[in-house]
Amino acid sequence: MRLLDKRPHALTLALTAVGVLLAAGLVVGAFLVATGGTDDGSAKRSLNTEFREPQKFDLERVYADSGFSCNSRDTICVRNFLVGVTADYGPRASLPVLERLQREQRVDLSVNDHDLAHAVGRETAKDFGSNFEAFDLCPTIFNYGCSHGFFEYVLARTDTPKDAALTVCETVGGDKNRLLISGFSCYHGVGHGVMMAQAYDLRESLRTCNTFPTHQAQEGCWQGVFMENVNAGMTDRARKGVFTRSNPLAPCDKVARRYKHQCFINHAGWLMRVAENSVERATGYCLKVRGADRTSCMQSVGLMVTNPVWQANLSPNAAKKPQSTIAWELCSRFPKAGHQDCVIAAVDNLANFDQLTVGREKAFCGEVATGLKTVCYRQIGVNLRGRTQDEAILRARCGSLGRNARPCLRGAAIVT
Numbered sequence: 338m339r340l341l342d343k344r345p346h347a348l349t350l351a352l353t354a355v356g357v358l359l360a361a362g363l364v365v366g367a368f369l370v371a372t373g374g375t376d377d378g379s380a381k382r383s384l385n386t387e388f389r390e391p392q393k394f395d396l397e398r399v400y401a402d403s404g405f406s407c408n409s410r411d412t413i414c415v416r417n418f419l420v421g422v423t424a425d426y427g428p429r430a431s432l433p434v435l436e437r438l439q440r441e442q443r444v445d446l447s448v449n450d451h452d453l454a455h456a457v458g459r460e461t462a463k464d465f466g467s468n469f470e471a472f473d474l475c476p477t478i479f480n481y482g483c484s485h486g487f488f489e490y491v492l493a494r495t496d497t498p499k500d501a502a503l504t505v506c507e508t509v510g511g512d513k514n515r516l517l518i519s520g521f522s523c524y525h526g527v528g529h530g531v532m533m534a535q536a537y538d539l540r541e542s543l544r545t546c547n548t549f550p551t552h553q554a555q556e557g558c559w560q561g562v563f564m565e566n567v568n569a570g571m572t573d574r575a576r577k578g579v580f581t582r583s584n585p586l587a588p589c590d591k592v593a594r595r596y597k598h599q600c601f602i603n604h605a606g607w608l609m610r611v612a613e614n615s616v617e618r619a620t621g622y623c624l625k626v627r628g629a630d631r632t633s634c635m636q637s638v639g640l641m642v643t644n645p646v647w648q649a650n651l652s653p654n655a656a657k658k659p660q661s662t663i664a665w666e667l668c669s670r671f672p673k674a675g676h677q678d679c680v681i682a683a684v685d686n687l688a689n690f691d692q693l694t695v696g697r698e699k700a701f702c703g704e705v706a707t708g709l710k711t712v713c714y715r716q717i718g719v720n721l722r723g724r725t726q727d728e729a730i731l732r733a734r735c736g737s738l739g740r741n742a743r744p745c746l747r748g749a750a751i752v753t
Contacts, residue, residue: 391427454479458486528561601633639682661700688720718748
């Protein structure tokens with residue numbers, strides 16, 4: 338699973354009020370205080386782990402009755418509004434309402450929607466319980482901001498990040514499809530919180546991840562840590578010497594072997610900052626990476642090409658052509674050896690946000706060069722298999738691709 342923020346200047350804008358307060362050298366206690374927790378034994382006792390189901394709702398009615406009256410750029414007012422909706426109906430109501438407010442230009446796109454989703458996540462944990470059932474209410478929209486905020490709340494009220502992770506992520510139960518998607522995502526959210534709690538100490542954060550019970554848990558946590566680290570680098574909050582313009586590949590070229598993939602696959606935001614949004618220069622840095630890590634580096638940039646806001650920064654024609662056309666044009670600016678990596682990552686990014694809906698992926702694959710179409714459609718199947726084991730769903734989604742269904746089915750491991 339790969340995650341990419343829709344904003345143009347960081348892979349993940351986990352920059353909340355908490356993140357602003359956390360400078361290098363601050364201790365975990367400051368994190369707890371900043372998020373409303375305590376640094377003594379009462380922290381755990383303040384955590385409600387019992388699940389309470391939100392009120393049932395009709396989204397159209399919630400929107401119509403919401404009484405939204407904020408100035409379109411008033412972040413505090415919008416945040417308070419969303420928290421109120423969440424308290425009654427949960428994040429599956431409040432965040433789609435935010436999407437609609439954005440579409441209708443009642444909330445300006447300059448307002449940090451990922452940060453707003455963090456606030457919704459914190460309210461979700463507070464009102465519906467610090468448990469997996471409540472965590473699973475969080476939609477994936479706004480780059481998993483709800484999930485990240487959920488863990489901010491839990492981390493502030495448990496003794497260690499490991500306690501927070503086990504409190505939530507290990508109550509997933511026996512539903513394999515939910516585990517495929519949400520289990521990894523759960524620990525990804527922990528990784529963001531761990532990095533904040535460790536005051537952006539990369540080494541100590543990875544060590545904390547390694548205390549988790551399974552490889553999936555550890556890798557999900559590593560991903561969150563590296564993504565938060567890049568966010569810190571993009572906003573000048575990383576620890577001194579972690580990122581350098583003289584070596585754009587740092588710290589990924591220095592971390593231990595087992596961390597390299599997650600480091601490089603989340604590194605594109607920093608590469609683009611150094612490359613001043615030049616696809617050619619950013620991918621040129623990746624050409625200096627050896628072995629399989631070069632693929633991870635190339636794909637990190639490839640994740641950007643199907644991202645509408647990154648498209649606006651990377652292509653002068655973004656507003657004049659379909660998103661799928663722009664995406665392939667950006668892939669074409671990769672070195673030839675990176676074209677396939679770009680296609681695979683472009684599909685991965687769409688799948689990460691669209692889950693089991695394949696319409697945007699189909700449009701993109703229709704644009705790519707003939708020699709890469711099979712790769713593209715097969716990757717749709719790979720992503721579907723990563724999100725469900727229901728063969729009927731897999732056949733239906735691949736079937737919607739028409740004559741290109743077969744490579745999708747191969748990717749989904751339905752046919753050989």
